Amino acid sequence: MSTLKAVRGTRDLLPPETALWNRIEATARSVFGRYNFGEIRTPIFEATSLFARGVGEETDIVSKEMYTWEDRARAQSEKPQSLTLRPENTAGVVRAYIEHKLGETGQLQKLYYIGPQFRRERPQKGRYRQFFQVGAEVMGPASAGAESPLRDAEVLEMLSTLLDELGITGWTLHLNSVGSSADRARYNDALREALQPVKEKMCADCQRRAEVNPLRVLDCKVPEDQPIIETLPKIADSLDEESKAHFAAVITALDAAGVPYTRNHRLVRGLDYYTRTTFEFTHGGLGAQNALLGGGRYDGLSEMLGGPRAPGIGFAIGLDRLVLTLQAQEVDKAAVVEKVDAYIAPMGDARNPEQLAAMNAAGLALARELRRAGLSIELGEGSFRLKKSFEAADKTARRIVILGEDELRSGILTVKDFSSGEQTKVPRAELAAFLAS
Ligand code: AMP
Numbered sequence: 001m002s003t004l005k006a007v008r009g010t011r012d013l014l015p016p017e018t019a020l021w022n023r024i025e026a027t028a029r030s031v032f033g034r035y036n037f038g039e040i041r042t043p044i045f046e047a048t049s050l051f052a053r054g055v056g057e058e059t060d061i062v063s064k065e066m067y068t069w070e071d072r073a074r075a076q077s078e079k080p081q082s083l084t085l086r087p088e089n090t091a092g093v094v095r096a097y098i099e100h101k102l103g104e105t106g107q108l109q110k111l112y113y114i115g116p117q118f119r120r121e122r123p124q125k126g127r128y129r130q131f132f133q134v135g136a137e138v139m140g141p142a143s144a145g146a147e148s149p150l151r152d153a154e155v156l157e158m159l160s161t162l163l164d165e166l167g168i169t170g171w172t173l174h175l176n177s178v179g180s181s182a183d184r185a186r187y188n189d190a191l192r193e194a195l196q197p198v199k200e201k202m203c204a205d206c207q208r209r210a211e212v213n214p215l216r217v218l219d220c221k222v223p224e225d226q227p228i229i230e231t232l233p234k235i236a237d238s239l240d241e242e243s244k245a246h247f248a249a250v251i252t253a254l255d256a257a258g259v260p261y262t263r264n265h266r267l268v269r270g271l272d273y274y275t276r277t278t279f280e281f282t283h284g285g286l287g288a289q290n291a292l293l294g295g296g297r298y299d300g301l302s303e304m305l306g307g308p309r310a311p312g313i314g315f316a317i318g319l320d321r322l323v324l325t326l327q328a329q330e331v332d333k334a335a336v337v338e339k340v341d342a343y344i345a346p347m348g349d350a351r352n353p354e355q356l357a358a359m360n361a362a363g364l365a366l367a368r369e370l371r372r373a374g375l376s377i378e379l380g381e382g383s384f385r386l387k388k389s390f391e392a393a394d395k396t397a398r399r400i401v402i403l404g405e406d407e408l409r410s411g412i413l414t415v416k417d418f419s420s421g422e423q424t425k426v427p428r429a430e431l432a433a434f435l436a437s
C-alpha cells in the first residue's frame with residue numbers, strides 16, 4: 001500500500017459530505033446576496049509583510065503559525081521575496097481595497113469571500129492547518145457611513161439570519177467593545193497595574209502576558225486563574241464617551257431587530273487590528289474549539305497598510321465548524337443520502353461486443369436526453385446482468401429504467417420505482433416528465 005497521505009492538519013473532503021459543504025456555501029451566497037454583498041477572490045498567497053503589518057507581528061498567527069517561504073528571483077533584476085499562504089482573508093481584502101482604489105467610489109464596499117486559509121496550529125477536532133472560511137467585510141470612507149453602529153448591527157443581524165437559515169440551533173452571540181486604540185492602551189495600563197500584586201499566583205503564561213501583553217490574560221483557560229481574572233478591571237470602564245455611545249447604539253439596534261446576544265467583557269480577540277465592536281458566535285456542540293465565527297470592527301486597518309482612512313467591520317466563519325455542527329445536529333442526513341432520479345440499465349450481451357457497444361451507446365444517448373431535461377441520472381453498464389443492475393440501481397437511484405433491444409425498438413421503456421415496487425411502461429417521449437414526478 002502507498003504510504004502517501006494528506007499532510008497532517010489537512011484532509012480530503014469527499015462525497016457525500018461535500019454536498020453539505022455546497023449547501024452551506026450556497027446558503028451563504030444567497031443570504032449575502034440579499035444584503036447586497038458581492039464576492040471578492042484574493043490570491044491564496046501574499047507578501048509576508050501584508051500579514052506582519054495587517055495582522056500584527058506579536059499575534060500567535062504571525063509569530064508562530066504562518067507558512068512562509070522565500071520565493072526565488074526569476075530574473076537578475078528581481079529580488080527574492082518573502083511570501084506567505086494567507087492565514088486569514090481580511091488583510092488581503094483591505095490590500096485589494098487600497099490597490100484598486102475602491103474608496104474613490106465614495107460608496108460602502110460590501111464584499112464576501114469563501115476559501116481556504118492556512119495556519120500551522122496543533123491539529124485537533126475542529127482545528128486544521130488548512131481550513132475554510134466564509135467571511136465578509138463592510139468598509140469605505142467615513143462619508144459613506146462606514147463607521148456607523150448601524151453597520152455593526154446589520155452585520156450581526158445578517159449572521160443570525162445565516163445561522164438560522166442553515167438550521168444551526170443553540171448558537172450564542174458574545175459581544176464586546178474594545179474601544180479605540182487609545183482606549184485599549186489605557187486599559188492595558190490599568191490591567192498591568194492590577195496584575196502586579198496578583199500575577200505571582202497565576203500560571204506561567206499569565207505571568208509573561210502580564211508584562212508583554214496584559215490583554216491576553218483574559219484568554220487564559222487555567223481554572224485556578226479564573227477567580228483572579230474575575231476581579232480585574234473591565235474594558236468597558238476604559239472606553240471614552242464616543243466608544244461608549246457607539247457600542248450603546250449597536251445594542252439598541254440589535255434589541256430592535258430582536259437579535260439575542262450576551263455581553264462578554266473578556267472577548268478581546270487575537271488580532272491586533274480590532275477596534276470598538278468585537279464578537280464571536282459559539283456553539284456548545286463543538287467541544288473545546290467552540291467558536292463558529294469571529295469578527296469585529298477595524299477602523300484603522302487600511303491606514304496601517306498605507307491606505308486611506310477606511311473604517312470597516314467584518315467577520316470570518318469557520319466553514320469546517322459549521323459542517324461539524326450540522327453533522328452533529330443530523331439535520332442534513334436526508335440531504336446527504338439523497339438519491340438520483342433514475343438509473344438507466346442498458347441490457348447488452350457481454351458475449352457480443354457489437355451489440356453491447358450499441359446498447360451502451362443507446363444508454364448514453366438516453367441519459368443525455370434526460371440530464372438535459374434537468375434530471376439526475378446514473379448510467380449503468382450493458383455487460384451487467386439484470387440482477388446486478390437492480391442491486392446497483394437500488395443503492396443510488398429512486399427508479400430504474402430498463403433499456404433493452406425491445407425497448408429501444410418499441411420506444412416504450414420499463415420503469416420500476418424502488419419505494420412503491422411499482423413497474424410501469426412509459427413511452428420515451430413522456431419519460432422525462434414521468435421521472436420528474
Ligand atoms: P479568526 O480568523 O481566528 O478570527 O477565526 C475565525 C473563525 O475561523 C473561528 O471562529 C473558527 O471557526 C475558524 N478557524 C480559525 N482557525 C481555525 C483552524 N485552525 N481550523 C478550523 N477553523 C478555524
